[in-house]
Amino acid sequence: MLQTILSHLDVTVAVLLFGIGFTTLLLHGNLIKKIIGLNIMDTAVYLFLTSQGYIAGRSAPILRDGVVSAAGYVNPVPSGLVLTGIVVSVSVTAVMLALAIRLYRRYHTLDIDRITLRMKGEDG
Template sequence: MLQVVLEHYNYWIAILLMMVGFYTVVARGNLVKKLVGLNIFQTSVFLLYISMAKVTGGTAPILDDRFQVYSNPLPHVLILTAIVVGVATTALGLALVVRIRESYGTIEEDELDLMDGET
């Protein structure tokens, strides 16, 4: 039983974080909060990838004669670039939030819906 938990704990937490992020994006009305939720979602995917790359007893993939076992470098590469692209898209989302606030005077989804319904 403990074995099963230890073998899957990383994946379960990744899924838990993903669902918390998902819920924040879907159920919260504030646009900044939604973007924070999106970041949580994103990090959970990073965690899933990096967990799959880990090899027990391995070390970071920087070659040295003293080590034989290394973790898988490929997911590291994918996630490294994804993090930087993630901040670029977050910046873009925040810029949109700033413009929405300037045009509508609010960043709450309910109020935005009401205002769009009136016009």
């Protein structure tokens, strides 16, 4: 068991990070902390994907120093996926933060439970 954990250290860290992000997202009432949790979760997925796409000793597939054999390079697709994922998560975070600002301006708190209470209070 310990052997497996140590030999797949990157995956273990990714799983831990995912857990941290997930619990932050679920258990914290504060919207900003929730957003941070979401970001940690996304980062965990990117770490997992990057580490799976990396092979020790190989370089990015850019022709250099005359090496043309495919064995000298790693598959570029996982890195491409991670880049796309990062772009997505940046835009999503921006939208969420904008939403949080909107909610703060209206309800003067970032706590989701209090926001819900005040929202119900508005209904009268």
